[in-house]
Amino acid sequence: MISFLSQLILFGSGPEAMPGWEQILYLFPLVICTSLVYGATRHEDWRVITAEAIKIGRWLIGLTAGVFFVALILSFFN
């Protein structure tokens, strides 16, 4: 719990304070907000909005992970 709170404090302090893997925290607002707003602007019923947001969120995380692994593999050849 303390570790999680310290990560949140680092998040508030800006990127210079979080030079390591913690920077991945920036992915969450992007994925959550994008998928939620996208779903909310396409439907009116909250059950459908939630289902659409989860679908878009999964797709975004999959795409990001795919790009990450391609970049990781390419980095081995550098």
Place this chain on the structure above:
Amino acid sequence: MAIEDEDEFDLDLDLKNQGIAALLAWLVPGVGHLYQGRTSKGIAIFISISLLFITGLQMSGGKVVYCSFKQPDIRWQFIGQFFVGSAAIPAVIQNRVVRGQEATGEARRPLFGGKFSPPDNRERIEWHADYHAYFQMGTLYTLVAGLLNMFAIFDAACGPMAYGGELPLKEKDETEGEEVW
């Protein structure tokens, strides 16, 4: 409730004055929906877009939202950021003030302590050196926030985009024992 087709899903939606709703949605994300009585949606849109915009500003020291369409700094990303509305208006005012001063040969004296003002070449190079990739990421986050609000403005003006199409929600009709859409 079994939802067979969204055409049959009676959506009793009063958009009120669509122009006012769109204007309010542009000024402050989500407020157009609050005006229409779509409270939960308005709050969700306000929190989401504001959080994304503030995250973008936070990671880049608040430098990434400025209006400049003069060589060598053509800030095309501002077109997307502009859809966030009132948060982008200071950047337009700063642009008019600073460019007006440059045109008359005066020294640059931006308003609001220089917040949201277009940088000169030296400042711009310093910002990129100080924030590295976070300058681009902050630009991306604020740009995405603006583009999402563009969807929200459309939703406030004309209603949800997928209305009339097929629902992605699958439900089990327990009485019939078969799956329906």
